[in-house]
Amino acid sequence: MEELKKKLKEQIIEALNLQDTKPEDIDDNAALFGEGLGLDSIDSLELMVLLERQYHIKVEDPREGRKILQSVQSMAEFIQSKQPA
Amino acid sequence: MAAISPQSTFEGDIFSAPMVHTDSNLLSCIEPDYKPFIPGNSLRRMTRVLKIGLTTALKCIQDSGITTPGPIVTGTGKGSLQDTEKFIKEIAEYKETALNPTPFIQSTYNSVNGLIALQQKCTAYNNTFVHRGFSFENALLDSMMLLQEGASHTLTGAFEEITKEHFYIKSRIGFWKEQPTDSRALYTHFSPGTIAGEGATFFTLTGTPSSDSYAAITGFKMLYKPTAEKLSVALKDFTTAPDLIISGRNGDSTYEHYYETLDQCFQGIPQLPFKHLCGEYDTAGAFGLWLAGQMLKAQQIPQQWFPFSTEHLPANFNSILFYNHFYGEQHVMLKLERV
Numbered sequence: 001m002e003e004l005k006k007k008l009k010e011q012i013i014e015a016l017n018l019q020d021t022k023p024e025d026i027d028d029n030a031a032l033f034g035e036g037l038g039l040d041s042i043d044s045l046e047l048m049v050l051l052e053r054q055y056h057i058k059v060e061d062p063r064e065g066r067k068i069l070q071s072v073q074s075m076a077e078f079i080q081s082k083q084p085a
Numbered sequence: 086m087a088a089i090s091p092q093s094t095f096e097g098d099i100f101s102a103p104m105v106h107t108d109s110n111l112l113s114c115i116e117p118d119y120k121p122f123i124p125g126n127s128l129r130r131m132t133r134v135l136k137i138g139l140t141t142a143l144k145c146i147q148d149s150g151i152t153t154p155g156p157i158v159t160g161t162g163k164g165s166l167q168d169t170e171k172f173i174k175e176i177a178e179y180k181e182t183a184l185n186p187t188p189f190i191q192s193t194y195n196s197v198n199g200l201i202a203l204q205q206k207c208t209a210y211n212n213t214f215v216h217r218g219f220s221f222e223n224a225l226l227d228s229m230m231l232l233q234e235g236a237s238h239t240l241t242g243a244f245e246e247i248t249k250e251h252f253y254i255k256s257r258i259g260f261w262k263e264q265p266t267d268s269r270a271l272y273t274h275f276s277p278g279t280i281a282g283e284g285a286t287f288f289t290l291t292g293t294p295s296s297d298s299y300a301a302i303t304g305f306k307m308l309y310k311p312t313a314e315k316l317s318v319a320l321k322d323f324t325t326a327p328d329l330i331i332s333g334r335n336g337d338s339t340y341e342h343y344y345e346t347l348d349q350c351f352q353g354i355p356q357l358p359f360k361h362l363c364g365e366y367d368t369a370g371a372f373g374l375w376l377a378g379q380m381l382k383a384q385q386i387p388q389q390w391f392p393f394s395t396e397h398l399p400a401n402f403n404s405i406l407f408y409n410h411f412y413g414e415q416h417v418m419l420k421l422e423r424v
Binding site for chain 1: 125126179182183184190
């Protein structure tokens with residue numbers, strides 16, 4: 001899980017071009033939107049694309065997406081839940 | 086006015102800035118530090134032409150002293166090529182699935198206008214013209230009509246970028262010279278093609294000139310694919326001989342005959358070509374107009390940018406005729422006068 005979260009942070013930084021942010025600056029449980037990283041609605045679409053490209057997971061229901069994209073922790077848990085056992 | 090171009094036009098004094106040149110047939114913009122103009126969180130998503138376009142527009146607003154711009158009217162031949170190329174490549178790479186929204190949104194031609202309006206909270210008229218070599222000129226014409234209808238001012242501009250991919254595509258259809266050409270010697274290398282360029286230029290236009298104005302536009306004509314005779318008649322319509330001519334001559338032997346018509350119509354009037362400074366692109370005319378405005382206001386010529394000029398240049402000049410065309414198709418004539 002720790003390895004997945006670290007990788008996820010690197011992928012988020014690259015996908016969203018967060019130039020002045022390092023993986024260690026992102027708290028696992030900090031909100032990605034609004035406060036915390038301060039991302040916006042276009043970023044949420046970019047993160048959906050990231051899940052699809054990097055982990056082959058398609059989020060069909062936007063209401064589900066809101067919960068998944070809450071934090072790095074919630075994203076990692078979702079990815080792990082979709083991995084084959 | 087404001088301009089980001091391959092020369093040092095954004096900051097400092099253009100009358101002392103050394104000339105930037107290339108021998109790679111491509112002149113790229115000198116990019117400023119964008120951070121004083123664009124918040125970091127917005128900057129991270131923007132590609133080059135968006136940053137160049139938005140920053141130039143914001144600097145122009147600063148320069149003019151207006152608080153909130155009214156109508157925003159721009160022209161671009163290609164818009165954000167970098168975003169367009171990225172989006173198209175991803176369509177192929179990901180087989181039309183999992184596409185990033187950002188390059189798609191930003192590949193639309195009116196992105197720069199949208200960004201200016203969002204950042205400046207403008208809700209007035211907002212339009213981008215995409216008409217190849219007439220893109221900027223149609224924006225200018227539209228702005229003049231808006232001023233005629235009562236707008237107090239318009240923010241009018243143009244922006245263009247060149248990418249590696251686009252340079253290559255255009256080289257396949259003969260847009261650029263085959264041999265590497267020193268831009269300083271562009272006008273002595275008579276062969277097909279020219280050198281590529283890019284840039285963003287913005288103007289704040291008003292219906293009546295004030296003492297702060299750079300210049301007044303007192304004549305304006307556009308001609309599409311004219312014959313030499315029609316061009317000659319149109320040029321001669323500018324009855325009063327200008328003190329100086331700024332021409333879009335670019336060393337391309339294929340279309341040189343149009344500039345020879347200009348030479349014949351205005352014999353003895355000194356000419357300054359500008360394409361060795363900015364390269365050729367759909368909206369290069371905006372750079373030429375900016376240069377003419379700077380020179381009229383300062384009553385000075387940046388001599389270091391024209392080292393090849395053997396003509397006797399006037400010490401004072403009250404009027405400049407600007408003539409440019411884009412690969413023989415879109416021809417533009419503008420008369421500028423000192424205010």
